[in-house]
Amino acid sequence: MAINPVLMIRPFVVRELKWESAETYTLVLSPVDETDAIQFAPGQWVYLYLHNPDGSVWAKAAYSIASAPSDGSRLEIGIKIKGDFTKRASNLMPGDRVDLQGPFGVFVLPPGDGPIVIFAAGIGITPFRSMLRQLNADGKERKVTLFYSNRTVEDAPYLEEFLELAKRKDWFKPVFNLTQDKPDIGTWEFGRLDSDMIHRHLPEDTKDTMYLMCGPKAFMDMIKQALSEKGIDVKKRLKQELFG
Numbered sequence: 262m263a264i265n266p267v268l269m270i271r272p273f274v275v276r277e278l279k280w281e282s283a284e285t286y287t288l289v290l291s292p293v294d295e296t297d298a299i300q301f302a303p304g305q306w307v308y309l310y311l312h313n314p315d316g317s318v319w320a321k322a323a324y325s326i327a328s329a330p331s332d333g334s335r336l337e338i339g340i341k342i343k344g345d346f347t348k349r350a351s352n353l354m355p356g357d358r359v360d361l362q363g364p365f366g367v368f369v370l371p372p373g374d375g376p377i378v379i380f381a382a383g384i385g386i387t388p389f390r391s392m393l394r395q396l397n398a399d400g401k402e403r404k405v406t407l408f409y410s411n412r413t414v415e416d417a418p419y420l421e422e423f424l425e426l427a428k429r430k431d432w433f434k435p436v437f438n439l440t441q442d443k444p445d446i447g448t449w450e451f452g453r454l455d456s457d458m459i460h461r462h463l464p465e466d467t468k469d470t471m472y473l474m475c476g477p478k479a480f481m482d483m484i485k486q487a488l489s490e491k492g493i494d495v496k497k498r499l500k501q502e503l504f505g
């Protein structure tokens with residue numbers, strides 16, 4: 262009987278480990294064999310397996326894919342250091358072997374051409390980085406507003422990339438929300454993200470606007486409330502990914 266390809270455990274090699282901030286890094290991975298490349302939709306996630314020196318599995322954890330299908334078989338995941346697993350993964354070196362399994366998940370780029378409003382807190386940006394890279398590669402000019410919450414500019418993974426994209430593409434409007442920083446960058450707000458801030462920057466709601474969010478539960482509860490206050494049917498049009 263054929264194995265479901267999603268459940269296959271595929272060998273990958275670490276190409277690079279790039280620090281994005283003091284606490285977050287990107288693992289750049291490529292399949293040992295091109296036939297093991299993972300076909301995924303932007304927003305999906307994989308299990309990352311780390312090994313013991315004897316090659317046996319030490320542990321696995323779930324990570325949203327932070328690169329896009331348009332990036333080819335090379336796959337990136339963005340990791341925030343928390344406990345033992347993420348510390349151990351931060352010691353990976355170019356040439357090290359890991360395994361990946363997947364892709365999993367239904368939190369993907371909404372179909373169609375309707376506007377998208379994204380809310381991300383910190384490392385919750387990873388599925389959206391994948392979506393934005395794919396939209397950029399597709400050149401479709403689909404309207405995207407990104408609310409992105411962090412403590413400081415230095416803390417915010419991939420912020421430079423989003424600033425760069427916003428400079429080049431009119432369809433992309435980021436609103437950076439920083440709780441401990443008053444930087445000199447594009448559109449930003451100081452303080453915790455709340456209903457007022459959201460309402461100030463929310464683009465006009467259209468029938469086909471989809472809302473996506475990823476962050477801590479309290480952050481997402483607040484967004485749900487803020488959108489409901491605007492009469493948006495959150496049950497139908499707000500999708501979430503929870504990293505818990």
Ligand SMILES: Cc1cc2nc3c(=O)[nH]c(=O)nc-3n(C[C@H](O)[C@H](O)[C@H](O)COP(=O)(O)OP(=O)(O)OC[C@H]3O[C@@H](n4cnc5c(N)ncnc54)[C@H](O)[C@@H]3O)c2cc1C
Pocket residue numbers: 306319320321322323324325326338339340341342343344345346347348366384387388503504505
């Ligand atoms: C769908 C989804 C997507 C996610 N995407 C991301 C993402 O893009 N970026 C991100 O940073 N996080 C993401 N997460 C969270 C991620 O899966 C981890 O929960 C997070 O990185 C916590 O890491 P940790 O170091 O605290 O690991 P832990 O939660 O401590 O451990 C992870 C695993 O390692 C095992 N383990 C830990 N320590 C040991 C030990 N000493 N010996 C043996 N086994 C051990 C645990 O039992 C567990 O199975 C996502 C979660 C989900 C559910």
